[in-house]
Amino acid sequence: MSTAEIIKRCEELYEDTHFTAAREWKAADPSRRVIGYMPVYVPREIMHAANMLSLGILGGGDKLEVIHGDAYYQSYICRIPRSTIELGKSGRLDFVDGMLFPSICDVIRNLSGMWKLMFPSSYVRYFDVPQNYKDDVGGNYYVAELQELREGLEKLSGNKITDEALRNSIAIYNINRALIRELYDLRAEMPHNVSSNDVYLLNRAGMVLPVEEHNEILREYMDKAAQQDNPVRDNCRIIINGSFCEQPPLNLIRSVEMAGCYIVDDDYMLINRWLLNEVPVDGDPLENLAKAFLHESADSAAKYCDREEDVGQYLLSTVRERRAEGVIFAAPSFCDPALLERPMLTERMKEHEIPHISFKYAENSGQMQPIREQAGTFADSIKLWS
Amino acid sequence: MSTKTATPTAVESQKDSSMLMQKRMINSNYDALTSAPETGRKVCSTFVPGNLNELIQCFGMINNLPETNAIQNAMRQQSGGMIQTAERQGHSEDVCTYVKADIGMMSKGNIAPNGKPMPNPDMLLLSYTGCFTFMKWFELLRQEYKCPTVMLQVPYQGDGEITQNMRDFVVKQLKEEVIPTMEQVSGVKFDIDRLRENMRRSAQAEDDLVWVLESAKNKPSPIDAYFGAIYYLGPMFTAFRGTQEAVDYYKVLRKEIEERIAKSQGPITPEGEIQKERYRLVVEGPPNWTNFREFWKMFYEEGAVVVASTYTKVGGVYDQGFRHDADNPLESLADYCLGCYTNRNLPKRVELLEQYVNEYEADGLLINSIKSCNSFSAGQLMMMQEIEKRTGAPGAFVETDLVDPRYFSAANVKNRLESYFQMIEQRRQGRMIATAS
Ligand code: SF4
Ligand code: SF4
Numbered sequence: 015m016s017t018a019e020i021i022k023r024c025e026e027l028y029e030d031t032h033f034t035a036a037r038e039w040k041a042a043d044p045s046r047r048v049i050g051y052m053p054v055y056v057p058r059e060i061m062h063a064a065n066m067l068s069l070g071i072l073g074g075g076d077k078l079e080v081i082h083g084d085a086y087y088q089s090y091i092c093r094i095p096r097s098t099i100e101l102g103k104s105g106r107l108d109f110v111d112g113m114l115f116p117s118i119c120d121v122i123r124n125l126s127g128m129w130k131l132m133f134p135s136s137y138v139r140y141f142d143v144p145q146n147y148k149d150d151v152g153g154n155y156y157v158a159e160l161q162e163l164r165e166g167l168e169k170l171s172g173n174k175i176t177d178e179a180l181r182n183s184i185a186i187y188n189i190n191r192a193l194i195r196e197l198y199d200l201r202a203e204m205p206h207n208v209s210s211n212d213v214y215l216l217n218r219a220g221m222v223l224p225v226e227e228h229n230e231i232l233r234e235y236m237d238k239a240a241q242q243d244n245p246v247r248d249n250c251r252i253i254i255n256g257s258f259c260e261q262p263p264l265n266l267i268r269s270v271e272m273a274g275c276y277i278v279d280d281d282y283m284l285i286n287r288w289l290l291n292e293v294p295v296d297g298d299p300l301e302n303l304a305k306a307f308l309h310e311s312a313d314s315a316a317k318y319c320d321r322e323e324d325v326g327q328y329l330l331s332t333v334r335e336r337r338a339e340g341v342i343f344a345a346p347s348f349c350d351p352a353l354l355e356r357p358m359l360t361e362r363m364k365e366h367e368i369p370h371i372s373f374k375y376a377e378n379s380g381q382m383q384p385i386r387e388q389a390g391t392f393a394d395s396i397k398l399w400s
Numbered sequence: 401m402s403t404k405t406a407t408p409t410a411v412e413s414q415k416d417s418s419m420l421m422q423k424r425m426i427n428s429n430y431d432a433l434t435s436a437p438e439t440g441r442k443v444c445s446t447f448v449p450g451n452l453n454e455l456i457q458c459f460g461m462i463n464n465l466p467e468t469n470a471i472q473n474a475m476r477q478q479s480g481g482m483i484q485t486a487e488r489q490g491h492s493e494d495v496c497t498y499v500k501a502d503i504g505m506m507s508k509g510n511i512a513p514n515g516k517p518m519p520n521p522d523m524l525l526l527s528y529t530g531c532f533t534f535m536k537w538f539e540l541l542r543q544e545y546k547c548p549t550v551m552l553q554v555p556y557q558g559d560g561e562i563t564q565n566m567r568d569f570v571v572k573q574l575k576e577e578v579i580p581t582m583e584q585v586s587g588v589k590f591d592i593d594r595l596r597e598n599m600r601r602s603a604q605a606e607d608d609l610v611w612v613l614e615s616a617k618n619k620p621s622p623i624d625a626y627f628g629a630i631y632y633l634g635p636m637f638t639a640f641r642g643t644q645e646a647v648d649y650y651k652v653l654r655k656e657i658e659e660r661i662a663k664s665q666g667p668i669t670p671e672g673e674i675q676k677e678r679y680r681l682v683v684e685g686p687p688n689w690t691n692f693r694e695f696w697k698m699f700y701e702e703g704a705v706v707v708a709s710t711y712t713k714v715g716g717v718y719d720q721g722f723r724h725d726a727d728n729p730l731e732s733l734a735d736y737c738l739g740c741y742t743n744r745n746l747p748k749r750v751e752l753l754e755q756y757v758n759e760y761e762a763d764g765l766l767i768n769s770i771k772s773c774n775s776f777s778a779g780q781l782m783m784m785q786e787i788e789k790r791t792g793a794p795g796a797f798v799e800t801d802l803v804d805p806r807y808f809s810a811a812n813v814k815n816r817l818e819s820y821f822q823m824i825e826q827r828r829q830g831r832m833i834a835t836a837s
Contacts, residue, residue, distance in 0.1 A: 086781050088799060090494070090771045095778065115558075119532045123556055124779040127746025131786065140558025140745070145528065145535070145551060151576055152553070155569035162565070318528075318535050318551055322542050350774055353492035354499070354536035358543060360490060374494075 017212065017238045020231055024215035027222050028264070031078050031101065036069050036222050037109050047171045049137075050107060051114040052098070052122055053259040054316050055288040056141055057303050059187050060164055062225060063179035064171040069110060070221025070285065073097040076263040076378045086128070092348045093377045094260035095125045102132060112137030112170055114163075118259060118316040119351050137170045139163065145318035147308045156304045164300070180299035188293055190225050193232040194286045198279065200236055202336045205249070205276035207242040210267050217283045247274075250396040253338045254280040255329060255359065256345035256352040258314050262375045269382040270342065274393030278336040281314060288312050315351035326362030333368055339396045342389065343372040369396055418653040422634050425649065427514065429639040432462050434516035442586050445521035445541070449714050450529030450554055450737035454598035454642035454724065455578070459586035463639040464521060466537075470501035472513040474689035474803035482508060483804050496533045496772040497804040499540070506544060520545050523585045525578065529554035530714070530742030531775040550581040554737040560748040562738045570734035595729045598642035602724035608650035609636055610718050615657050616707040617760055620677035622660035624667040626706035627696040630687065637715035642724075669700040678703030679824055682756045684749075684783065685768040685776050686711045688800035691808045695800070698817050706766075708756035710749065713741035720752070742775045750786045757791045763824045764793045766817075771801045794827065796820035 015023075027035055040046045047066045051058075061068040074080065074097030082103040083096030101107050113136060115126035126140040142159060144152030164175050197216060201208040216235060220228045254270070258281040270277060289306045313319070313328030333341065341363055345352035356372060363370045371392045373385060436443050444461040446452070448468070456463050473479040482504025483497050489507065491500050505511070512518040526538040528551060535551075542549045552573050555566040579590050612632055616625045623629060632653060640646040666674035670693055681699075683706045688695050699706070716722065722739050725732035741749070757765055765787045769777045784795035798816050801807035 086779075088769055088771075088777060088781070091774065091778055117556065120774040121778045123532070123558075124746055124774070126558055127749075128779050128782050130745070130747050131750070131782065140556060142555045142558065145553045146573060146577070148576075151569070151572050154572070155555070155565060158565040162563075315536070318526075318553075319539060320551065322539075322546070322549075325539065325543070348494045350495055350533055351536065353495050354533060354540070356492065357490045358536075358539060361543070 015234060017235055017242070020235045020238075021212050021215055024219040024231070028075075028215055028218045029077065031074060032106050033069065033109075033222060036067055039067055039224060040109055045172070047111040048109060049112045049114060049167070050110045051141075052094075052116060052118070052125075054116060054118050054284050054314055055143070055307075055311075056114045056116055056285070057160060057163070058225070058285070059180060059183040059299075059303065060160065060167060060175065062183040062186065063175045064167045064173045066111075066167065066171055067224060070283070071098055071101065071107075071113075072218075072221060072261050072283070073377045074100055075261065076265070076380065080378075090348055091121060092260050092346050094346070095121050097377065098125065099128070099132070102129070110136070112139070112167075114139050114141045116141045117143055119349075121350075122259075137166065139166060143307065147320060149305065149308065153301075153304050153308055156307065157300050160300045160303060177299055181295045184293050184299055184302065185295050186225055186229070188295070189229050190220070190232075191287065191289060192292070193229055193236070194220070197232060197236060198287070200240060202251075202278045204240070205251070205278060206244045206246045208239050210271050210277040210280070211264065212239070213277075214264065214267050214282060217286055220286055221283065247276075248397070249274050249276040250339045250393045251276050251278045251337060252340045252342050252392075252396075253278060253329070253332060253336065254282070254342050254344055256315070256343045256349070256356065257282055258284050258316070258352070259349060260346035260377050262344060263377065263379055265382050266344075266375055266379065266385055269386045270389045273386045273389035274397075275342070275389055278338050279332050281312075284312055284314055315355035326359050329359055330362060330366060330368075333366075340369040340371075340392060342392070343370060345372075345374055347374045347376050369399075418649065418656055419631060421649050421652060422631055425635050425640055425645055426638065429462070430512050430514045433464055433518060434512050434514060436462060436519045442522040443519055444523050444525055444582070444585075446525040447527050447529075447531075447534050448637050449531065449740040449742060450527040450552070451637075451641075451715065452525065452527065452552075452578070452733060452737075453639060454595055454602055455574075455582070455733065456525070457598055457642055458591060458594045459582045459588045461522070461582070461586055464518070465638055466502040466541075467498050468638055469505060469513070469518075470498045470803045471689045473501055473505060474805075475692060476513065477690070477805070479504075479690060479803040480805040496537075497802050498772065499533060499537045501803045502537070503540065521547055523547055523581060524549040526551045527554065527737060528552060529737045530556075530740050531773075533775070548581055548585055550577050552578055552737070554743060557738065557744050557748065560745045562735060566738055567731060567734045570737060571730045574730050574733060592729060596726040599724040599726040599729055599732065601644060601647050602642045603726070605636060605641065605646040605650045606716070606718045606723050608647075608654045609633075611654055612650070612657050613708070613712065613719055615661060616705075618661055619680075619761070620664065620666045620674075621680065621705050621707050622657050622665055622667060624669070624674075624696075624700075624706050625712060626683045626687065626709040627692070627699070628667050628669070629706075629709065629712045633712050633715065667700075667705055669696065671697070671700070674700050674703060674705060676703050677705050679764075679821055680705055680707045680760065680762045682707065682753060682760065682762045682765045683709040683711070683768060684753060684765060684780065686714075686770050686773065686802060687768060688770075688808050689803050690801075690805040691810065694810055695808075695813065698814050702817070702821050704817075704821065707760040707762055710741055710752065713752075715740065717741055717744075717752075746779050746783065750783050750790075753783065753787050754790050757787060757793050762793060764820070765791075765795045766820065767795065767797045769797060769799045771799065771807050772804070773802065794820070794823055796823075
C-alpha cells in the first residue's frame with residue numbers, strides 16, 4: 015500500500031463510530047473480548063495477555079450527532095463524556111465487554127460511576143494510578159491495583175493471564191512504542207514528508223486495531239514516507255500541548271498545519287507513548303509495568319509533579335529535542351487538568367522566551383477560520399522575530 | 401407567601417450560645433494564623449475534605465484552609481475582584497473559582513478576613529481526596545510559596561468500597577511522607593498518644609454532630625440541614641476537630657436543638673424562626689457563597705426546610721457510622737480520608753441521597769449545580785433522574801457558582817424554586833384527591 019492508501023484506511027477507521035474493525039475482530043473468535051478505555055493511560059498489555067482487544071474511546075468527534083448525551087451534562091462540562099455516553103446509549107458499544115476509566119479528572123471519574131448505573135451488566139473499572147512515585151509507596155499500591163485488574167479481566171475473559179503471556183504482550187507493545195517513537199522522530203526530521211494529519215490518523219488507528227496489525231501499518235508507512243520527496247515549506251516548528259483527552263477535530267490539526275506550522279510534537283493519544291522506554295521483559299511483569307509508569311512515563315496535566323523545579327521540564331526538553339520554535343496550548347473547553355496547568359507551563363515558556371499562544375476547542379468545533387488566523391499570525395511572528 | 405417571623409429574642413438567644421461560640425472559634429483561628437509570625441507557630445495549608453486536623457495539631461501547627469478563605473471573602477463580597485485578578489493573570493475562566501479566589505487573594509496582599517496579613521504557609525499538605533483540582537491548585541501555590549509540599553494521595557472508591565490496598569497506601573504515605581515532613585517543618589517529634597487523644601475528642605464531637613444532623617428527622621425539623629448546618633459544620637470541618645472546644649461546642653449546640661425539639665420549633669434563619677415547615681427538601685451540591693443569605697431567603701420565605709444535604713458530608717460522612725478511632729489511629733485517618741462524600745463513587749452517592757429522601761421523609765431533591773466543581777457536578781443530572789425513579793420524589797435543578805458573583809442569577813434561581821414548590825404542592829393535592837376518591 016502507498017502512504018496515501020494507508021492513511022485512507024486509517025481515516026476510515028477514525029470515522030467509523032460503529033467500530034466495525036473491532037466488531038469483526040471479536041466476531042472472528044467467540045473467546046475474544048473487547049475492553050474500552052478512555053484517555054490517558056491504561057496498561058494495554060494486561061488486556062492483550064488475556065486475548066482481549068483494548069479499544070480506545072476518544073469521544074465522538076465532529077461527525078457524531080449527540081442526542082442522548084447532552085441530557086446528562088450541564089453546559090459547563092466538556093464534550094467527551096457526553097459523546098461517550100452517546101456512543102454507549104446508541105448501541106455503538108454494545109459489543110464491548112467492559113470499560114476502563116483512568117484517573118485523569120473528576121469528569122471521567124464520575125463517568126465511571128454513571129457507566130455502572132447505565133450498564134449494570136458490564137465490567138466497569140475506575141483505574142487509579144499512583145501520584146506518589148516511590149517504588150515501595152506508590153509502586154506497591156500500583157502493583158496491587160494492576161493485580162486486581164488482572165484478576166478482574168481473568169474472570170471476564172475466562173483466560174488465565176500468566177506471567178509468560180504478560181511478558182510476551184510487553185514485548186509486542188515495546189515494538190509498538192518504538193515504532194511510534196520512530197514515527198515522531200521521522201516527522202520531526204522531515205515534517206514535509208510526514209504530515210501531522212498522517213501521524214494523527216496512524217495514532218488513532220492504534221486505538222482500534224490489534225497491536226500486531228498496528229505495528230505492521232506503522233512499519234509500512236514509515237518505510238514509504240521516508241522515501242518521499244515532498245517540497246519543504248517555509249513553516250515554523252511548533253508543539254501542541256493540552257490535547258491529551260478530548261480530541262480536536264481533524265480539521266483543526268490540518269488548519270494549524272495549513273496556517274504555516276509544522277507540528278513536531280504533540281500530546282494526542284499519549285497512551286501510545288506514555289511509557290517512554292522499553293519495558294523490561296525479564297522479571298515480574300507487573301512490577302516492570304509499575305516501574306516504567308513511576309519512573310519513565312510521559313508528563314501530562316493528569317499527573318502530579320512532585321518537585322517544583324520539574325514543572326514544565328518535560329515540555330521544555332521536548333522543545334529542545336524537536337528544535338521547536340513555539341508552543342500552541344490547545345485545550346478542550348472546560349478541561350480542568352489542562353487549564354489548571356496551563357499558567358504554570360506558560361510561565362516556564364516565558365522564562366525561556368519560547369513563543370506560545372493558547373486557545374480552546376471542542377471536539378465538535380466547526381469554525382476553523384479563527385484558529386487558522388491565530389496559528390497563521392503566530393507562525394508569521396515566529397518567522398519575523400526568530 | 402411568607403412564613404417567617406423575625407423574633408428578636410429567638411435570634412438573640414441563638415446568637416448568645418452556639419452561634420457566637422462558633423464565630424469566636426473561627427475568628428480565633430484567623431487570629432492564630434495572622435499572629436503566627438509573633439508566636440512562631442507553623443502554618444499548614446490544606447483542604448477541607450480529608451483534612452488531618454488531629455495530626456496537624458500533634459505538631460502544634462495551625463490549619464489554614466484556602467476554601468474557607470474563599471468562602472469568607474465571598475460572603476464579604478470580595479471574591480469577585482480576586483477572581484478577575486487571577487483571570488487577568490492568565491487563569492482560565494473555566495476552572496474552579498476557589499482556586500482563582502485564592503490566587504487573587506494572594507495578589508491582593510493576602511489579607512485574612514480579620515484584616516491582618518496572612519502569613520505564608522510553612523507547608524502545603526495536599527490531601528488529594530475527592531477532587532482533581534486540589535492537585536494543580538497546590539502545584540500553583542507551591543510555585544509562589546516555595547515551601548515543603550507533601551502529597552497525600554487518597555485513592556478514589558471506584559467500586560464504592562475501601563479496599564485494604566487503598567488503606568495501606570494511605571497509611572504508608574502518612575508514615576513515610578506526611579508525618580516526617582510535619583516533624584521536619586515543626587521541629588516537633590510525632591507522639592502517637594497525642595494523636596489518640598485528639599481522635600478521642602473528635603469522636604465525641606462527631607457523636608453530637610450526628611445527633612444534631614439527624615434531628616432533622618423530626619417534624620418540624622428543628623434545623624436547616626444545609627444553610628443552617630453550614631454554621632454547625634464550621635468547627636468540625638475546619639481547625640477544631642480534635643479539640644476540647646469542638647467537644648464543648650457540639651454539646652452546647654445539641655442542648656439548644658434539644659430545646660427546640662421540645663418546643664416543636666423550626667429552624668432559626670437570619671430573620672428569625674421558620675414558623676411553618678411547608679416543604680422538606682434534600683439538597684445535593686455546595687451552596688452559593690456570594691449570595692448565601694439571598695439564596696437561603698428564597699427557601700425560608702416559602703417555608704422550605706432542608707432536612708438533609710450532601711455538602712455537609714464533604715468533610716466526613718459521619719452519619720453513616722464513621723468515627724475517628726483512637727485505637728487504630730493511622731488506619732482510621734486513612735478511612736476518614738477515603739470515606740469523604742466526593743470520594744465515593746456515583747452509585748454510592750445516589751444511594752445516600754435515596755436514603756436521605758426516604759428516611760427524612762423529604763418532598764423532593766434539589767440539586768444546586770456548581771459551575772466550578774466537576775467533582776460534585778459531573779453526573780448530577782443523572783443522579784436526579786435516578787432519585788426520581790427510585791423514590792418517586794420530584795427533583796429540581798438550579799445552577800450557580802461557589803464564589804463567583806457573575807454566576808448567581810437571583811431571578812432564575814427564584815423562578816426555578818417557585819415552580820418547584822408549586823410542583824410539590826400540586827403533587828400533594830393530586831395525592832389527596834387520589835386518597836379521597
Ligand atoms: S477533556 Fe479534560 S475535563 Fe474533560 S474529561 Fe477529558 S481531562 Fe476531563
Ligand atoms: S473543584 Fe470542587 S471540590 Fe475541587 S476545589 Fe473546587 S469546589 Fe472544591
